[in-house]
Amino acid sequence: MKRIYLCLAHMSGQEQQYIQEAFDTNWVVPLGPNVNAFEQELKAYTGNEEVEVVALSSGTAAIHLALVALGIQPGDEVMVQSFTFCASANPVKYVGAVPVLVDSEPDTWNMDPVLLDEAIADRIRVTGRKPKAIIPVALYGMPPKMDEIMAVAGKYGIPVVEDTAEALGSYYKGRFCGTLGRFGVMSFNGNKMITTSGGGALICPDLETKQRVMYFATQARQPFPYYQHTEIGYNYRMSNICAGIGRGQMTVVREHVEHHRHVARLYQQLLAEVPGVKVHWAPSEEFDSNYWLTTVVLDADVKVREVVDNHRPHTDCEPNPNVMALAAGLDKAGIESRPLWKPLHLHPVFADSPRYVNGISEALFQVGLCLPSGPMVSDEEVRYIIDTIKELIIRQ
Numbered sequence: 001m002k003r004i005y006l007c008l009a010h011m012s013g014q015e016q017q018y019i020q021e022a023f024d025t026n027w028v029v030p031l032g033p034n035v036n037a038f039e040q041e042l043k044a045y046t047g048n049e050e051v052e053v054v055a056l057s058s059g060t061a062a063i064h065l066a067l068v069a070l071g072i073q074p075g076d077e078v079m080v081q082s083f084t085f086c087a088s089a090n091p092v093k094y095v096g097a098v099p100v101l102v103d104s105e106p107d108t109w110n111m112d113p114v115l116l117d118e119a120i121a122d123r124i125r126v127t128g129r130k131p132k133a134i135i136p137v138a139l140y141g142m143p144p145k146m147d148e149i150m151a152v153a154g155k156y157g158i159p160v161v162e163d164t165a166e167a168l169g170s171y172y173k174g175r176f177c178g179t180l181g182r183f184g185v186m187s188f189n190g191n192k193m194i195t196t197s198g199g200g201a202l203i204c205p206d207l208e209t210k211q212r213v214m215y216f217a218t219q220a221r222q223p224f225p226y227y228q229h230t231e232i233g234y235n236y237r238m239s240n241i242c243a244g245i246g247r248g249q250m251t252v253v254r255e256h257v258e259h260h261r262h263v264a265r266l267y268q269q270l271l272a273e274v275p276g277v278k279v280h281w282a283p284s285e286e287f288d289s290n291y292w293l294t295t296v297v298l299d300a301d302v303k304v305r306e307v308v309d310n311h312r313p314h315t316d317c318e319p320n321p322n323v324m325a326l327a328a329g330l331d332k333a334g335i336e337s338r339p340l341w342k343p344l345h346l347h348p349v350f351a352d353s354p355r356y357v358n359g360i361s362e363a364l365f366q367v368g369l370c371l372p373s374g375p376m377v378s379d380e381e382v383r384y385i386i387d388t389i390k391e392l393i394i395r396q
């Protein structure tokens, strides 16, 4: 039986041509024509003339360099959405700063702007200093309430780094996600909207900032005929080979995004007839998600067959037994699924991070599941997944 995966990479067929060119011209290095062209193609894709894009070795590196470019120092505090993948917050630790974790609102599942405002006021009261950056995340592609977040950021004069690693091709009020804050993040890891086999990019507000980020991405080498350094840099540039894959992927990025949206609509349409299983959907048309992964939540009255009653949890907080049983049942039927991101404030590694928690992300983590959504998922497979879900659940 063929297994259906969450989000498999899908090649356009053009990738090898760009890689071949790189080999033929001996540009097998972390710079070159593919890197420059890929950056220009990404910039064009944002539809924003002003921004500049720097191609890097990962999305995590992009967040790290945004913090470096903002001059975040050891001991500084950075407000980070708690409901996310660890890579949103790890770079805060890399620069020796303190992630302050902020919970979500229920409409987009992203950073709650009201809680953010309260949290910043409280940090200023407790520490006597302003946090140095705000990192909201567009979880599963869904844009956060950016107007409200930017208003809070503006009120305190704190720069925003949009973690849009999952949101390539999402728009908020018609604007490309990742171009609304000071910096925006792209990821081209194997399971993201497009892949370079591993890679990322930072969207910068202008050319000067791009040059500064490139400087830090290339070991902070000074412009002398010999090696001269006054600052600590990083080796974060994208290779010309990876960028060749990226250029091939850019020929199909619009189709990929459309396919993810199509799959999400199909899930929503078909699951409308399955009471108690709800697709997470944009609160309005202003939130134009790429639906990188379709996510569903189970109502409390949905019971799943074959729940293991004496199942021993791995940790003291995990999805409820019905969600675990549904995932196990799907797995048996050859369907990959995954619980939602476990909120960062529940991870031991962030145990000493200050947190502002309202219960929303913990509740979602208990009841949510990600379903296969990638470019390889066909309509027939979505129907099969939904039929399997129907077979697995019983209502009480």
Ligand SMILES: *Cc1c(COP(=O)(O)O)cnc(C)c1O
Pocket: 058, 059, 060, 061, 084, 085, 087, 088, 137, 163, 165, 166, 186, 187, 188, 189, 199, 200
């Ligand atoms: C994937 C991801 C990243 C990191 O991107 P990499 O390219 O894997 O380093 C950061 N934040 C979020 C929310 C992600 O999903």
